[in-house]
Amino acid sequence: MAKRQPRYVCQECGAVHSRWSGRCDGCGAWNTLVEEAATVDILTAATGKTARAKGRRLALASLDAPVAEAPRIETGIAEFDRVTGGGLVPGSAILIGGDPGIGKSTLLLQAAATLARRGHSVVYVTGEEAIAQVQLRARRLGADGSAVALAAETEMETILETLSAGPPPALVVVDSIQTLHTSVAEAAPGTVTQVRASAQALIRYAKVSGAAVVLVGHVTKDGQLAGPRVVEHMVDAVLTFEGDPSHAFRLLRASKNRFGPTDELGVFEMTGTGLAEVANPSELFLGERDVASPGSAVFAGMEGTRPLLVEVQALVAPSRLGTPRRAVIGWDASRLSMVLAVLEARCGLALSAHDIYLAVAGGLRIGEPAADLAVAAALISSRAAVALPPDVVYFGEVSLSGRVRPVPHAAGRLKEAAKLGFRGAIVPPSGGGVEAEGCRASEVALLGELVHRIAPNGVAEDGSRSPSGDE
Template sequence: MAKPRTHFVCKNCGYISPRYLGRCPNCGKWNTFREEAVEKPTHSLFGNNTGGTTQRVNFSSLRSKPTLIGHVKSHGAPRFKTKSEEFNRVLGGGIVPGSLILLGGDPGIGKSTLLMQISGQLSDSGKKVLYVSGEESANQLKIRANRLSISDSPNLYIYPETDMDAIRSAINEMQPDVVIIDSVQTVQEPSIQSAIGSVSQVRGVTSDLMGTAKTNGITIFLVGHVTKGGSIAGPKTLEHMVDTVLFFEGDLHHSYRILRSVKNRFGSTNELGVFEMRYQGLKEVKNPSKIFLEERLRNATGSAIVVAMEGTRPILVEIQALVTPSIFGYAQRTASGLSRNRVSILMAVLEKRCGLMLQNQDAYLKAAGGITLNEPAIDLAMAVSIASSYRNISTNPEECYIGEIGLTGEIRRVTRIEQRVTEAQKLGFKRVLIPKHNLEGWQPPEGIDVIGVTTLNQALKIALGR
């Protein structure tokens, strides 16, 4: 009897090697190779060889020919919405039928709670939903549904199962509008001879579900586990195969959660939704700016407010800085929710262009509320907060700062300045510092004083008085 062929697969990136390697040459990780049986080739596009028969999909009626782009008729993707405006916003306006959506996040962050709530909302609106759980029993799912006050809808079905053949049969029999797989790492494709959760299994299951979604117009949500590094477990091709990748973020010690899109073929990748975790489930936060600012101390040093854009939504966030003399030979630079490299660059600019002696100072910066900011427009607020803490001078609590800082100390223009200033005016701010070049071509709203600045020195003199 011939020995079954095997190879070694990196569980982090999916790299295949004929022999074991201690370090993956593709992703550089150590001790990530696992031995797996070589998969048998399949002759179908979206089917699998089960029971000795090949399940083929007939695409003869779907064949297309090369077409001039001018002859192609464009139309927007049809969508159906949930009752959650935050969820709809992140997806680009609603759920696209036939799309494959991957939701990742840390354990216990609320992924299953979110999808159970969405299942209840969709079933109440008349959509047939199949909730497949490979981690919980039917009784556990019912307990969660009762806690979330989800009604006994005739359109919501729960199915505790991990066998892909059984799941495929249930989908073919029910023909639901939406299918939720919780989670993809717990589902097993019987035709693939490897352990559950392995690279081959995850890739095979996702490929099968992608075919089901595209050929039947069924929207499928996949829950994905994450690694210690925060990336979704399994091969990187998993994120390339799906239409949308969502991350559910937040601190387990805080009640607020952020749903962020990092890939979306049907909408923007910069949108985010904010939720508050309660015993009864996740509650939408309609005005996240107010939440992020409600615990701010007035007349505190090292505090500055910035209007950041997350997709199409302006959000006011407090940036806090603590600058103290270093007791070691090398000054520390620590950032939470902000780029550490950006902090180092801004401190170098403050020292070179503004005369602040920061080379012997430890700096700790944080974006309050657990949100992560990464756009250039937050530079001015970060610099003001650092200078405020260093000089021990408080900023005006009714003032906010918007602008990108160049290496020569200039304040550079940013995008969507009208929306940013309008949001600050709505929340009661009386003055805002923006790049001078952003004053061209629009009229600031009444009730807020808009000051254009060209250099960082000029901005610090206005913000801190000297």
């Protein structure tokens, strides 16, 4: 029998090295190589076929053949079903990650209990808690009356044998994938080899049995899903559960979804009895807005197919430091630097000697370029010490030349603003024009026009309005 050669596997990216070194050649991480004994190929072991097994001839299908719509199993939690694309697809594998204590287990336990009440068979496997702990949480959530089958196990072979003993359940929840281990891989639980082997076995079970499998994944200190990235490619959907611990809001996003859109957003509120759905997040995010203070602008954004209004707050203060501070919460810091450069170079607004603080209220993180105009309005308002009109929203992309570019879904943004009582909107030139009943759109083509509208008399060096209009 040939002697097994040791190998060194990076615990960050999964790269395999023939000898140990302090730095991984694949991802550049330091001190992440762990020795693991080379074993048989994981795919070969999981399928039960040898590498020399003769293949079989496949029947090729036509691309234009009629295809039936994938069936869905609605969980009864509308925000969760929205992010997954309308519900769980039988035979699919979903990976959900998030910070510790953010509410991943709570959300999945609530979804499992709702499905069980509707007559579906649900199995909840935990590798981190005892069965009594899960039962206590279910009692607190009011889900203890549902027929969810619980199991506390970390051995992969035992879990698969238990699931295969009876009819396939509709949903299998595994919390978490980092705690599982299989005899196929000779490595410690949580290593990339064990995570990859365990995930592959569960995904294969989902495809063969038709059960929807949800895997809970840990995250690193950078917010990325721990373990090999190949797991994210193997599953059908990757969801991230995020939120600011200082706020009660929790946001569920889809970064990958083979059966639905990847830009949908589900909003929840953490309460004493679990996670509650937020049907109208715009009204919730704007509930505590201070309309009389300068530096506050309302951005009409889009999260997937849902229009969302959120408050953008800015504070521009004279700095006594050689290098002024730039602090950003909920937005891209490099994009803020670009907007500041355009305001100073194209609009003549002196900002280089000021500290800039920017925050998106409610713990939400904005990623679309359409927020440029709202951020610029908040900065101008704070710099000029002029409060913006409380019933006006802003959206538009700012270019380096100072022009305001159109953004998609303008009609949906205006409609949401009108529904919440806003009567005006500062928007980019739309070409054909967009209107919404009750909300009048006013177009600006250049960022300098926005500066003139907010501070028609100019801005003095100390931040007050200048009657002469000169800096």
